[in-house]
Amino acid sequence: MWPPLPPPDESELERAMRVQEENIAAAKSREIDLQIETDKLEAQKKRKPIRILLLGESGKSTILKNFQFHFAPIAFKEDSLAWRAVIHLNLVCIVNFVLDLLHPTSPAQPRDGGGRSSRNGVDPDSRSTDEIKQLRMRLRPLREVEIILFKKLTMGKCPTRRPSSVTLGSDQSSFKSADVVVRSGSGWKVLSKLHGPGGQGQINEVRQIIAACCPDIVSLWENETVQSAVSSHEEFQEHATTFFLNNALRICQMGYEPTIDDILRTRLTTLGVEEHRLTLEGGQIEQRNQEWVIYDVGGSRTQRAAWVPYFDDVTVIIFIVPLSAFNQVLDESVFSLFDSFQLWRAICNSKILAGITFIVIFNKRDLLAKKIEAGIQFKDFVTSYKDKPNDAQSISQYLRQKFAGIHKELSPVNRPLFSHITCAIDSQATSIVLIRSALIFSLLPLHPGLYAYLQFAKFC
Ligand SMILES: Nc1nc2c(ncn2[C@@H]2O[C@H](COP(=O)(O)OP(=O)(O)OP(=O)(O)O)[C@@H](O)[C@H]2O)c(=O)[nH]1
Numbered sequence: 001m002w003p004p005l006p007p008p009d010e011s012e013l014e015r016a017m018r019v020q021e022e023n024i025a026a027a028k029s030r031e032i033d034l035q036i037e038t039d040k041l042e043a044q045k046k047r048k049p050i051r052i053l054l055l056g057e058s059g060k061s062t063i064l065k066n067f068q069f070h071f072a073p074i075a076f077k078e079d080s081l082a083w084r085a086v087i088h089l090n091l092v093c094i095v096n097f098v099l100d101l102l103h104p105t106s107p108a109q110p111r112d113g114g115g116r117s118s119r120n121g122v123d124p125d126s127r128s129t130d131e132i133k134q135l136r137m138r139l140r141p142l143r144e145v146e147i148i149l150f151k152k153l154t155m156g157k158c159p160t161r162r163p164s165s166v167t168l169g170s171d172q173s174s175f176k177s178a179d180v181v182v183r184s185g186s187g188w189k190v191l192s193k194l195h196g197p198g199g200q201g202q203i204n205e206v207r208q209i210i211a212a213c214c215p216d217i218v219s220l221w222e223n224e225t226v227q228s229a230v231s232s233h234e235e236f237q238e239h240a241t242t243f244f245l246n247n248a249l250r251i252c253q254m255g256y257e258p259t260i261d262d263i264l265r266t267r268l269t270t271l272g273v274e275e276h277r278l279t280l281e282g283g284q285i286e287q288r289n290q291e292w293v294i295y296d297v298g299g300s301r302t303q304r305a306a307w308v309p310y311f312d313d314v315t316v317i318i319f320i321v322p323l324s325a326f327n328q329v330l331d332e333s334v335f336s337l338f339d340s341f342q343l344w345r346a347i348c349n350s351k352i353l354a355g356i357t358f359i360v361i362f363n364k365r366d367l368l369a370k371k372i373e374a375g376i377q378f379k380d381f382v383t384s385y386k387d388k389p390n391d392a393q394s395i396s397q398y399l400r401q402k403f404a405g406i407h408k409e410l411s412p413v414n415r416p417l418f419s420h421i422t423c424a425i426d427s428q429a430t431s432i433v434l435i436r437s438a439l440i441f442s443l444l445p446l447h448p449g450l451y452a453y454l455q456f457a458k459f460c
């Protein structure tokens with residue numbers, strides 16, 4: 001019993017001393033309780049990091065960048081200068097790709113413009129072609145720039161842009177894609193070294209060459225043959241080509257600093273599995289200082305075996321479905337949307353993932369809207385859609401229901417599924433998806449009952 005009963009013959013002085021000792025002991029005890037509480041909270045903060053696996057088709061790395069920008073803005077800003085090299089590489093790859101496309105030996109080269117001729121008798125196409133010839137000569141240094149930047153990003157390895165099916169002249173690099181492919185693990189670690197001693201000199205040189213080429217890049221983009229080639233070439237339908245070429249004047253300046261829009265548009269194909277640790281900054285959610293480990297994977301079909309070892313330890317899977325992919329065919333002649341369905345089925349069916357929370361993000365709603373506007377009929381590619389309205393909202397809802405149906409069919413017990421529709425290159429629009437996702441993967445593992453409440457509140 002505390003405090004013990006006072007002795008029966010206690011004097012006034014003894015009583016005063018006893019009370020003082022008891023007060024000191026009580027204060028000490030309160031201090032210890034407080035320390036225990038604080039330790040508990042600290043331990044809670046330092047508990048196992050939440051592990052998030054990004055799977056699915058195009059948009060995974062862009063969603064990752066949104067998470068980094070939104071929840072760790074200081075760290076993101078620190079990395080943003082390192083992104084400059086990747087953005088320059090994107091622009092340079094696009095310019096070189098366009099020049100390859102318009103090379104006289106390229107079968108992909110646009111045909112003559114239907115024999116048009118101007119009033120003064122000069123054929124505008126030949127004038128345009130002459131200009132391209134001159135621009136090709138003047139933009140030659142960008143070939144070297146592409147190789148230097150690739151080597152910087154890949155620790156000296158050779159460029160890994162996909163080999164072309166198009167045969168080009170021997171002095172031309174032969175690529176069929178303007179995509180930048182960098183092996184996982186080499187990404188940020190090497191990017192940050194770009195600004196270290198030694199790397200800086202060469203990078204500055206590269207920036208000077210790009211700045212010097214700026215007027216010619218702008219002229220190339222203003223050339224009518226280039227405009228028509230880009231607007232008609234399949235490769236560029238979904239690519240951020242026009243964004244980078246439209247912004248070339250800004251991006252090529254020596255003092256250029258990347259914006260969030262530039263970074264979200266950047267293409268850097270992931271190879272393998274990349275681990276990104278993100279410590280939450282600011283006061284967005286109560287789990288501040290909580291650590292998230294986000295695994296970003298290469299999405300191509302050949303890389304999927306590499307995902308499996310990461311299934312074991314994850315808390316949440318974010319599965320990306322590009323809404324605009326319904327009419328696209330993958331390298332292996334498989335429809336992209338069909339591939340997404342198959343992959344989703346396999347993931348929902350996986351025994352290792354039975355206890356996992358899934359978030360499906362239906363991405364690229366802007367590109368879906370563009371396709372609808374261009375008159376492309378969804379039902380021509382997804383016959384089960386029948387005669388439902390050919391508008392973006394109806395199509396998105398249809399796909400949402402399809403994916404939810406597969407999840408339900410393959411979930412023997414009720415398990416959480418959350419889904420969102422967004423456009424990942426729009427950081428503002430995507431922020432609501434991120435906040436909701438953060439709430440889900442911070443709270444749901446602690447309070448499984450929350451799912452029923454969130455469903456009730458029409459949160460998912
Ligand atoms: N228009 C548009 N482009 C997008 C959207 N989301 C991503 N992109 C672009 O699509 C391209 C590919 O996106 P990534 O995020 O790199 O795709 P990924 O899933 O990581 O691809 P892999 O690494 O090859 O598996 C990038 O250029 C992005 O800017 C979107 O909602 N709309």
Ligand SMILES: [Mg+2]
Nearest residue numbers: 060061269270
């Ligand atoms: Mg990626």
